[in-house]
Amino acid sequence: MRQRIVRLALAGGVLVLALLLLLATCGGDGGGGGSDKNPKKPTKRTAGPSTRLTVPPEYTTEHGWEIIGAAPEYAVSRPTGRLAFLVTASGNRYRLRTIDAASGKLAWSGTAWRPPDPLHFPKLLAVSTEDRQYFVTWAYGKVGDGLSVTDTFVSVDVYDAADGTRRRVEVPWSGAPKVTATGPDILISDGRANSALIDPATGQVSRTAPSALKYPKGCPSCKQLTEVRGQTAQGLLVSGQREFWVRGGWFSRNVAPKGADRRSGVPTSVAPGWILAKWQLAKGAKRAASHELWAVHDAKTGKPVVSVECHKPAIEPGRYPQAVVSPSGGHLVAGNLAFDLEAAKGFCLEEEDGSTSVTLASVTDRGVAYGAMNVRDATDALEGGGAPVEMEFATGAVSPLSPNVRLPGMETAGVGLFRWTDRRDRLHLIGYTRSG
Structure with missing residues (x-):
């Protein structure tokens, strides 16, 4: 029933999208800031979105744009200034739409298409090459009504972010x-050692068998729990039970950060250009029993850029926080970790006894990160859970925000992106302009 309700909301979004964008750019109803769960009704005419959330003071709700009924995921192309999102079309189909992220004006729209499994929403990504940027939608399903797993495939649509030119690739x-x-490239993996790469410019597919992962010599743990983690400019990033490497490139043992056990590295998250890895402290180190070393590595060379020590968790998490990078790539956050990549400063946001309560969810080029205390993960923080906070990289200080503040999922083109679900279960994607 939940699935049907959400699908109806998405369908409604197609009808109201143009009107909302018109209101956002030409003027609409506005009013005082309401709570994140119940925004106040508009009371006066002014430019900006009709929904007025309570947001951090760095943003103004007086100017921006609003979309109702888009799918939860969005993607941004910084070079082109485009923001992409999915909406439903008739006949269990979907369509990719784009807007100018700064103004909210409609840009190009893709042709409607039907995913292999209509019961599941397609996913949306962005990928960059040296000279182009692409939006990527993908879905997984089967051919016909057969039950054989050999009939299943990944359907990938690659759109040029500049003009919407589309290329479809289907990978069994x-x-x-x-x-x-x-x-x-676009990487498909099974969460283990099997993988395939799709060149977004040509659609060419290349597969890599586990036997071709070029395991480093003298690393027995590399052949245990082997997993393809991501892709770098030098090749596939692969990890074992301990230690990690780039296929045909560098090996973690040779680029371990100072103070770490060289044979203990484990990558926990991969972002364009960067790898966040966890290391055990060198044997004999004063805090080896209680702390771990976290380092951000340059994905191209493997060299550590910045590191920080943090208490070991009482219980090892089943899934580590995903690294989030600021639009220009100068700052990175993940859970209670924050890194200024340009100044080579690392922060572990925890109490002296190791208790952790801060989870960072987004970070801007201005060196401000947003998150919340006492939440399960970043998603919970962005959905309004916990006690919202902001962190300043200049000082490392964490400051509380108003209890009902909504946090930006990211900032692009001087606009903070906020998500909110109304009482009719419709998802709103709202762009509020940064103040000043």
């Missing part, structure tokens, strides 16, 4: 796929 795949785009 058995089992649930994991699709990522840390660049320059």
